[in-house]
Amino acid sequence: xxxxxxxxxxxxxxxxxxxxxxxxxxxxxxxxxxxxxxxxxxxxxxxxxxxxxxxxxxxxxxxxxxxxxxxxxxxxxxxxxxxxxxxxxxxxxxxxxxxxxxxxxxxxxxxxxxxxxxxxxxxxxxxxxxxxxxxxxxxxxxxxxxxxxxxxxxxxxxxxxxxxxxxxxxxxxxxxxxxxxxxxxxxxxxxxxxxxxxxxxxxxxxxxxxxxxxxxxxxxxxxxxxxxxxxxxxxxxxxxxxxxxxxxxxxxxxxxxxxxxxxxxxxxxxxxxxxxxxxxxxxxxxxxxxxxxxxxxxxxxxxxxxxxxxxxxxxxxxxxxxxxxxxxxxxxxxxxxxxxxxxxxxxxxxxxxxxxxxxxxxxxxxxxxxxxxxxxxxxxxxxxxxxxxxxxxxxxxxxxxxxxxxxxxxxxxxxxxxxxxxxxxxxxxxxxxxxxxxxxxxxxxxxxxxxxxxxxxxxxxxxxxxxxxxxxxxxxxxxxxxxxxxxxxxxxxxxxxxxxxxxxxxxxxxxxxxxxxxxxxxxxxxxxxxxxxxxxxxxxxxxxxxxxxxxxxxxxxxxxxxxxxxxxxxxxxxxxxxxxxxxxxxxxxxxxxxxxxxxxxxxxxxxxxxxxxxxxxxxxxxxxxxxxxxxxxx
Ligand SMILES: *[C@@H]1O[C@H](CO)[C@@H](O)[C@H](O)[C@H]1NC(C)=O
Ligand SMILES: *[C@@H]1O[C@H](CO)[C@@H](O)[C@H](O)[C@H]1NC(C)=O
Ligand SMILES: *[C@@H]1O[C@H](CO)[C@@H](O)[C@H](O)[C@H]1NC(C)=O
Ligand SMILES: *[C@@H]1O[C@H](CO)[C@@H](O)[C@H](O)[C@H]1NC(C)=O
Ligand SMILES: *[C@@H]1O[C@H](CO)[C@@H](O)[C@H](O)[C@H]1NC(C)=O
Numbered sequence: 001x002x003x004x005x006x007x008x009x010x011x012x013x014x015x016x017x018x019x020x021x022x023x024x025x026x027x028x029x030x031x032x033x034x035x036x037x038x039x040x041x042x043x044x045x046x047x048x049x050x051x052x053x054x055x056x057x058x059x060x061x062x063x064x065x066x067x068x069x070x071x072x073x074x075x076x077x078x079x080x081x082x083x084x085x086x087x088x089x090x091x092x093x094x095x096x097x098x099x100x101x102x103x104x105x106x107x108x109x110x111x112x113x114x115x116x117x118x119x120x121x122x123x124x125x126x127x128x129x130x131x132x133x134x135x136x137x138x139x140x141x142x143x144x145x146x147x148x149x150x151x152x153x154x155x156x157x158x159x160x161x162x163x164x165x166x167x168x169x170x171x172x173x174x175x176x177x178x179x180x181x182x183x184x185x186x187x188x189x190x191x192x193x194x195x196x197x198x199x200x201x202x203x204x205x206x207x208x209x210x211x212x213x214x215x216x217x218x219x220x221x222x223x224x225x226x227x228x229x230x231x232x233x234x235x236x237x238x239x240x241x242x243x244x245x246x247x248x249x250x251x252x253x254x255x256x257x258x259x260x261x262x263x264x265x266x267x268x269x270x271x272x273x274x275x276x277x278x279x280x281x282x283x284x285x286x287x288x289x290x291x292x293x294x295x296x297x298x299x300x301x302x303x304x305x306x307x308x309x310x311x312x313x314x315x316x317x318x319x320x321x322x323x324x325x326x327x328x329x330x331x332x333x334x335x336x337x338x339x340x341x342x343x344x345x346x347x348x349x350x351x352x353x354x355x356x357x358x359x360x361x362x363x364x365x366x367x368x369x370x371x372x373x374x375x376x377x378x379x380x381x382x383x384x385x386x387x388x389x390x391x392x393x394x395x396x397x398x399x400x401x402x403x404x405x406x407x408x409x410x411x412x413x414x415x416x417x418x419x420x421x422x423x424x425x426x427x428x429x430x431x432x433x434x435x436x437x438x439x440x441x442x443x444x445x446x447x448x449x450x451x452x453x454x455x456x457x458x459x460x461x462x463x464x465x466x467x468x469x470x471x472x473x474x475x476x477x478x479x480x481x482x483x484x485x486x487x488x489x490x491x492x493x494x495x496x497x498x499x500x501x502x503x504x505x506x507x508x509x510x511x512x513x514x515x516x517x518x519x520x521x522x523x524x525x526x527x528x529x530x531x532x533x534x535x536x537x538x539x540x541x542x543x544x545x546x547x548x549x550x551x552x553x554x555x556x557x558x559x560x561x562x563x564x565x566x567x568x569x570x571x572x573x574x575x576x577x578x579x580x581x582x583x584x585x586x587x588x589x590x591x592x593x594x595x596x597x598x599x600x601x602x603x604x605x606x607x608x609x610x611x612x613x614x615x616x617x618x619x620x621x622x623x624x625x626x627x628x629x630x631x632x633x634x
Pocket of ligand 1: 041042043291
């Protein structure tokens with residue numbers, strides 16, 4: 001608090017000028033709890049139709065409607081899209097080729113106001129050929145809906161779908177995979193899969209069961225139909241020229257909302273792997289159409305009048321307003337300086353009596369650009385679309401205090417989650433100190449990345465990364481079964497995050513499958529922690545966390561969540577039939593020794609007497625010590 005008073009004047013002057021120039025900021029504060037009126041709904045539709053990909057001579061070899069990235073091209077003589085194109089696959093770098101062919105304009109596929117995904121249907125014919133006598137070497141083709149038109153994902157088993165440069169890469173893909181990658185949970189080397197922001201499929205279908213093989217040069221046709229209102233996807237696959245098969249090859253409920261942005265790009269992605277004799281993925285024809293609802297924005301008459309008035313004054317030749325006289329400026333400066341002096345005086349007095357919000361006053365400290373920083377109320381107000389109800393991810397009511405988690409998008413396009421605390425909660429200095437601890441101390445790969453905070457007297461918010469893959473319960477208790485190697489990795493990572501938190505004398509207090517989030521690489525992140533500490537006298541302490549972890553271990557192995565799971569597991573353990581707890585859906589692809597060991601750890605963590613539960617550090621050591629399994633790469 002040693003800043004010279006003149007600095008204070010400048011700051012205050014600056015902020016007043018800023019507010020006067022931007023009346024919408026003042027407005028933002030005033031209407032923070034009202035919602036934007038919605039207009040009537042309309043349907044936004046888009047149709048693409050490519051009977052072939054012949055380039056017309058007038059356009060040259062470029063296809064203005066399509067963008068070709070990486071090793072993708074339209075083959076002039078054949079009139080098809082090729083990934084990789086036939087000349088590149090013979091070139092000097094024949095392995096690990098990847099490319100995308102993307103429709104160059106974005107298509108509206110999500111209504112952020114109502115969180116409704118678009119309904120779309122697409123059909124395309126494709127053929128996998130080789131440029132030599134070799135049989136295979138390609139990894140497959142994917143229909144993709146991606147957030148941008150300039151990203152090529154990784155080659156090999158990633159099929160160019162996934163880009164690991166950004167944590168917030170939302171992509172949806174339907175893969176036609178001709179490689180068997182057990183570490184990605186592939187059933188065989190002839191399957192299709194639905195991929196949600198990940199290389200591991202959310203759901204797969206074995207094509208051999210339908211007598212279809214992609215390992216030949218037959219022309220196949222796929223039909224993908226997504227119903228955004230009923231949130232359901234149907235995929236049909238057959239030979240080109242035949243009518244659409246009566247039975248879908250894959251049919252599943254699917255909420256695409258978490259993986260869609262308002263505008264997305266559609267197209268194809270394909271890649272080859274480490275073999276030098278590669279297949280070429282050809283797309284021969286393509287139709288796409290989508291429908292999404294949008295609410296019409298009807299401007300209010302007031303805004304229109306203001307606009308007209310503004311333009312009239314701007315375009316008229318004689319200025320309507322005279323510049324302020326120098327006397328007025330003098331008076332204004334005099335008033336402002338007195339205000340500044342007074343506020344400086346009072347702020348000095350206050351510092352000695354209350355340190356409640358002191359943590360947040362880091363203006364004077366230099367900060368690294370990547371370190372958490374302060375957001376203004378207006379920034380978060382805009383990023384959450386005025387704290388719109390439609391942006392609410394979760395509401396947490398504990399001990400009479402409420403905090404609401406909003407989905408937000410910063411101006412740089414990053415997806416964030418904004419936690420807004422009710423103000424009563426913040427009246428205690430202890431709470432603000434805890435918030436401070438959380439921000440400064442808890443940085444770990446398995447804890448949510450904190451991007452910053454906002455504290456403007458009436459409001460307190462924390463800004464986290466947003467995890468588009470959602471929470472663990474969705475994957476663990478969902479439709480598809482997670483492979484064992486994954487579950488083991490999840491358990492280890494969660495243990496490490498928790499152990500780190502305990503080493504910082506912080507407890508999680510709310511560990512469960514629904515509070516663990518998965519980042520884009522499926523690394524678990526322990527979200528929603530520490531709130532217990534904010535509430536007087538409700539901390540369950542770290543032994544409570546150990547119990548929560550034990551339950552999570554049992555649920556992870558069992559792949560289900562039910563009341564009597566702990567009792568059942570204890571009973572089976574005593575009878576020596578602990579194997580009956582294991583999720584049957586994993587089949588025999590489970591290391592049974594390992595699974596029993598993990599279950600025992602889970603049981604010891606859930607001991608009824610809290611004193612007999614191990615501490616998380618011991619759990620981490622125990623998990624690491626006898627691990628023979630290969631590390632899994634995602
Ligand atoms: C929009 O499309 C849906 C079905 O796709 C239809 O039920 C609805 O009536 C359409 N709305 C308008 C305003 O055309
Ligand atoms: C896929 O289907 C074929 C034919 O029914 C079968 O032989 C094969 O075992 C199946 N593969 C898997 C992983 O289920
Ligand atoms: C696949 O072929 C086998 C033998 O030709 C036949 O018995 C089976 O019904 C076929 N399955 C499908 C789904 O067409
Ligand atoms: C290609 O990769 C697979 C699995 O990653 C490996 O088994 C195989 O040996 C590799 N082949 C070559 C030619 O490097
Ligand atoms: C593709 O769209 C065109 C025009 O919209 C239509 O005539 C054609 O039948 C469609 N093709 C397929 C295979 O659905």
